[in-house]
Amino acid sequence: MAEKSIIVENLTYRYGSLMAVDHISFEVGAGEILGFLGPNGAGKTTTVKMLTGQLRPQEGHAILLGRDIVKETHAVRSQIGVCFEQTNLYEQMSALDNLLLFAELFGVKGCDGYALMKRVGLDGREKDKVSGYSRGMKQRLMVARSLVNTPEIVFMDEPTAGLDPVSSEAIGNIILEERDRGATVFLTTHDMWEADKLCHRVAFMDQGKIAALDTPHNLKQRYGKRSLVAEVAAGTGLEKREINMDTSGTARAVEELFEKEKVVTIHSEEATLEDIFIKVTGRRLTE
Amino acid sequence: MNPRVIKALLKKDFALFTSNRFYLLITVVGLVFYVGIYFVLPAQLDEKLSLAMYAPVMPPAFSQLTKHEGADVKFFSTEESLKQAVLDGDYQAAIALPPDIMDTWASGGKPEIIVYYASTAPPEVNAAIVALVKELSYAQTGQALNIETTEEILGPDMLGNQIALRDRMRPLLAIFILLVEIMALASLIAVEIEQGTARALLVTPLRISELFIAKGLLGVGLAFGQAVLFMALVGGFSHQPSIILVTLIIGSAMVVGIGFLLASLTRDVTAVTGWGMLILILLAVPGFGTVIPGLISDWARVIPSYYLTDTVSRVANYGAGWGDVGTNLAILTGITAVVIWAGMLTLRRRYQ
Numbered sequence: 065m066a067e068k069s070i071i072v073e074n075l076t077y078r079y080g081s082l083m084a085v086d087h088i089s090f091e092v093g094a095g096e097i098l099g100f101l102g103p104n105g106a107g108k109t110t111t112v113k114m115l116t117g118q119l120r121p122q123e124g125h126a127i128l129l130g131r132d133i134v135k136e137t138h139a140v141r142s143q144i145g146v147c148f149e150q151t152n153l154y155e156q157m158s159a160l161d162n163l164l165l166f167a168e169l170f171g172v173k174g175c176d177g178y179a180l181m182k183r184v185g186l187d188g189r190e191k192d193k194v195s196g197y198s199r200g201m202k203q204r205l206m207v208a209r210s211l212v213n214t215p216e217i218v219f220m221d222e223p224t225a226g227l228d229p230v231s232s233e234a235i236g237n238i239i240l241e242e243r244d245r246g247a248t249v250f251l252t253t254h255d256m257w258e259a260d261k262l263c264h265r266v267a268f269m270d271q272g273k274i275a276a277l278d279t280p281h282n283l284k285q286r287y288g289k290r291s292l293v294a295e296v297a298a299g300t301g302l303e304k305r306e307i308n309m310d311t312s313g314t315a316r317a318v319e320e321l322f323e324k325e326k327v328v329t330i331h332s333e334e335a336t337l338e339d340i341f342i343k344v345t346g347r348r349l350t351e
Numbered sequence: 352m353n354p355r356v357i358k359a360l361l362k363k364d365f366a367l368f369t370s371n372r373f374y375l376l377i378t379v380v381g382l383v384f385y386v387g388i389y390f391v392l393p394a395q396l397d398e399k400l401s402l403a404m405y406a407p408v409m410p411p412a413f414s415q416l417t418k419h420e421g422a423d424v425k426f427f428s429t430e431e432s433l434k435q436a437v438l439d440g441d442y443q444a445a446i447a448l449p450p451d452i453m454d455t456w457a458s459g460g461k462p463e464i465i466v467y468y469a470s471t472a473p474p475e476v477n478a479a480i481v482a483l484v485k486e487l488s489y490a491q492t493g494q495a496l497n498i499e500t501t502e503e504i505l506g507p508d509m510l511g512n513q514i515a516l517r518d519r520m521r522p523l524l525a526i527f528i529l530l531v532e533i534m535a536l537a538s539l540i541a542v543e544i545e546q547g548t549a550r551a552l553l554v555t556p557l558r559i560s561e562l563f564i565a566k567g568l569l570g571v572g573l574a575f576g577q578a579v580l581f582m583a584l585v586g587g588f589s590h591q592p593s594i595i596l597v598t599l600i601i602g603s604a605m606v607v608g609i610g611f612l613l614a615s616l617t618r619d620v621t622a623v624t625g626w627g628m629l630i631l632i633l634l635a636v637p638g639f640g641t642v643i644p645g646l647i648s649d650w651a652r653v654i655p656s657y658y659l660t661d662t663v664s665r666v667a668n669y670g671a672g673w674g675d676v677g678t679n680l681a682i683l684t685g686i687t688a689v690v691i692w693a694g695m696l697t698l699r700r701r702y703q
Binding site for chain 2 (some may be wrong): 170
């Protein structure tokens with residue numbers, strides 16, 4: 065892994081007697097997209113709040129871009145961007161004014177708001193009041209706002225939750241563009257397909273702890289089961305046959321299938337991140 | 352502290368304030384309304400005693416009454432028409448002299464003088480008329496009252512300089528203008544917290560102190576600007592304008608502190624409006640004391656706005672100087688500092 069953008073050690077936070085984040089440790093490399101996955105209440109948002117200086121860790125520490133977030137909060141904040149899950153834009157202001165306000169707060173000189181709007185597919189609507197925007201447009205504007213300072217780390221909290229496929233894809237593409245630019249993306253999501261597609265590594269968060277952290281490929285290798293699924297003719301209908309691909313007898317089993325049965329369809333199937341999450345934590349992501 | 356950041360926040364808050372039609376409306380309409388009220392109220396006090404009189408025979412002493420500049424005497428030809436005028440509400444009191452008044456005095460008797468009062472006449476009028484009739488009778492019969500009187504004016508002698516109702520109202524109206532901004536400022540803050548925009552601001556390099564400074568400047572600017580405009584329009588700067596300006600700016604800062612407290616203690620705009628009205632009414636109470644002297648007793652001194660209204664009233668209406676209102680200003684400054692400190696402390700917790 066390249067230079068570390070985020071180093072977290074023993075990060076802990078309790079709300080009264082409830083342990084929200086329980087001594088977690090991990091590292092994120094520069095230019096990496098880390099998916100932070102877990103059901104509601106797993107501790108994802110509390111972790112993001114600590115990493116962005118909104119909450120002070122009760123134990124442990126977090127180093128972002130070589131600086132301690134508690135000791136150098138303002139210096140760190142000038143180099144990060146945060147896209148929240150819930151829309152929090154100034155609805156009575158125009159989209160462009162929203163961007164320019166945050167550019168001023170970040171001290172960005174000559175911010176090209178029009179270019180940012182174009183990048184998120186909102187060109188032509190720059191001077192419209194945000195209150196007239198659809199949910200997807202607002203979310204795209206939130207993404208644009210998180211990028212006004214060309215951040216080195218972008219925190220995205222459920223950026224595609226509840227969006228139409230077009231908006232989701234647009235945001236997914238921006239995340240990939242940020243990765244290509246060299247930015248680190250900390251992506252919190254429920255969407256396993258999105259995480260699988262976008263993230264270099266994913267962390268499964270459950271009950272305040274990181275249950276697993278690796279690349280989607282490695283997680284599937286370690287916890288998943290690859291198989292071949294075939295549909296064969298059986299009387300007037302079809303029957304399903306499944307062959308485990310991770311045993312020494314796979315080739316023989318496939319040969320026998322074609323010799324003995326009339327194969328109508330056949331395809332390979334691998335475990336999804338959802339399956340692995342269930343296997344690792346014993347819970348579903350949507351619980 | 353970064354002036355560029357504060358300027359950006361001020362610009363944003365002003366844009367949000369002016370885009371909120373409700374607060375824009377109550378600000379503009381309020382200002383026009385208060386100025387309108389001031390000019391509708393009478394500019395001078397009617398200090399004359401209006402009196403009806405039936406006098407078939409006019410004793411010389413009583414005829415002096417018609418020449419007195421403090422009395423406006425109207426004569427009626429019959430006692431019935433006199434009584435009717437009182438019944439009609441044209442006069443609060445009337446005097447009917449008997450036809451044989453001179454003869455009765457000449458024979459050493461006591462003539463019967465009837466004084467009529469309207470049912471709505473206050474007791475002071477009754478007492479004043481009786482005292483007046485006795486005075487005139489003594490003057491007529493030549494028998495001096497067997498007493499001596501010494502007059503001593505307590506407080507500023509306002510004889511001939513009584514303050515018109517609209518001028519007494521002036522501090523109250525100015526304070527109303529200031530106080531309305533408590534709700535406007537608290538609503539702006541409450542909306543930011545409720546809609547999560549405050550959270551978005553606080554993940555930028557912005558410091559919370561810069562946020563407070565920007566909000567404070569906006570609140571002071573709006574409250575002070577309107578109050579100054581009002582006072583200028585109604586001639587409130589004719590005496591000691593520097594004291595009035597200093598008082599209003601401290602008052603505006605107090606309004607900001609109360610706005611911070613209100614925003615930190617309420618969950619949403621509805622709660623801000625509800626609690627804000629209660630606070631506004633409470634803080635307006637000392638202002639009524641300037642309109643009706645004696646209405647508010649010493650307990651009003653525990654209300655922070657007392658020192659604001661009292662100072663404006665004493666300076667604008669009674670010509671008080673720095674020395675006269677120095678204590679008031681010191682107390683007002685102290686209260687303002689405490690309110691702002693408490694407001695920032697509680698609001699900081701709310702933001703976080």
